[in-house]
Amino acid sequence: MSVSKISYCYHSHTKRCGHAIGNDEEYVLAAIKLGIKRLGFSDHVFLKGVDQPWMRGKFEMLDDYLSSINYLKDKYKDKIEILAGFEAEYLPTHLETYEELLETKKIDYLILGQHIGEENDGLVPYFYPSFSLKGLYRYGHDVVKGIESGLFTYLCHPDLFMNAYKRWDSNTIKVSKMILEACEKYRVPIEINIGGMRHCGYNPIDHYPSNQFFQLSKKYKVEIVVGVDAHDPNDYNEEDIAKALEFVKENKLKINLDYVIKKD
Numbered sequence: 430m431s432v433s434k435i436s437y438c439y440h441s442h443t444k445r446c447g448h449a450i451g452n453d454e455e456y457v458l459a460a461i462k463l464g465i466k467r468l469g470f471s472d473h474v475f476l477k478g479v480d481q482p483w484m485r486g487k488f489e490m491l492d493d494y495l496s497s498i499n500y501l502k503d504k505y506k507d508k509i510e511i512l513a514g515f516e517a518e519y520l521p522t523h524l525e526t527y528e529e530l531l532e533t534k535k536i537d538y539l540i541l542g543q544h545i546g547e548e549n550d551g552l553v554p555y556f557y558p559s560f561s562l563k564g565l566y567r568y569g570h571d572v573v574k575g576i577e578s579g580l581f582t583y584l585c586h587p588d589l590f591m592n593a594y595k596r597w598d599s600n601t602i603k604v605s606k607m608i609l610e611a612c613e614k615y616r617v618p619i620e621i622n623i624g625g626m627r628h629c630g631y632n633p634i635d636h637y638p639s640n641q642f643f644q645l646s647k648k649y650k651v652e653i654v655v656g657v658d659a660h661d662p663n664d665y666n667e668e669d670i671a672k673a674l675e676f677v678k679e680n681k682l683k684i685n686l687d688y689v690i691k692k693d
């Protein structure tokens with residue numbers, strides 16, 4: 430019997446992104462073992478004409494991705510509900526593709542994970558060099574536009590900037606308020622990202638998930654969900670879930686333990 434209290438995970442990658450390991454089925458088996466009832470695959474979105482083998486699969490991998498998910502959906506239908514999605518950035522030239530994926534019901538949902546932005550039709554990181562103030566504001570503006578687009582079910586690691594900007598000051602407060610206001614207005618939940626805990630260690634002072642960001646979030650009517658951000662089937666484990674619940678307790682947050690993405 431699993432002690433995990435979280436019944437879902439909609440943030441799970443596959444090896445197609447180039448920085449995750451394991452087969453799709455191993456993720457499903459690990460999630461079932463942990464007591465997850467609804468699993469969403471949300472690999473880094475494949476973008477037409479974009480070749481970033483360290484970051485995401487090629488768009489040509491779409492059929493393989495979807496057929497693998499559909500096969501597993503059927504094979505394990507008595508044990509777990511499986512959804513097909515993507516973690517995607519708000520990128521103006523690719524929004525049409527996102528809309529098409531949703532409208533044709535090839536995928537069930539998109540979650541917003543803003544790792545890079547778009548400039549003159551090219552993809553650019555926000556935080557080179559690290560600590561970039563310009564990058565921080567560009568991140569905030571792009572996240573807000575993503576939320577306003579209505580394409581995304583929830584916002585992954587809203588406080589991702591803490592990993593690169595690395596300090597909590599008047600600028601991070603301003604950007605966080607912009608993001609939280611938009612999430613409240615458009616009813617987009619925010620995610621406590623367990624991946625951040627894995628990458629950064631459990632030290633939310635200048636990392637994500639950020640105590641300061643989630644403390645600030647309590648001033649807004651924003652739903653909070655949890656995402657494993659699995660890049661390895663072993664990322665589905667009791668210890669990491671316990672750490673996330675500890676973060677929740679420490680910050681006296683209310684989270685949704687039974688969040689459901691509805692397929693229509």
Ligand SMILES: [Zn+2]
Pocket residue numbers: 442446448473660
């Ligand atoms: Zn990743």
Ligand SMILES: [Zn+2]
Pocket residue numbers: 516542543544585586
């Ligand atoms: Zn991400």
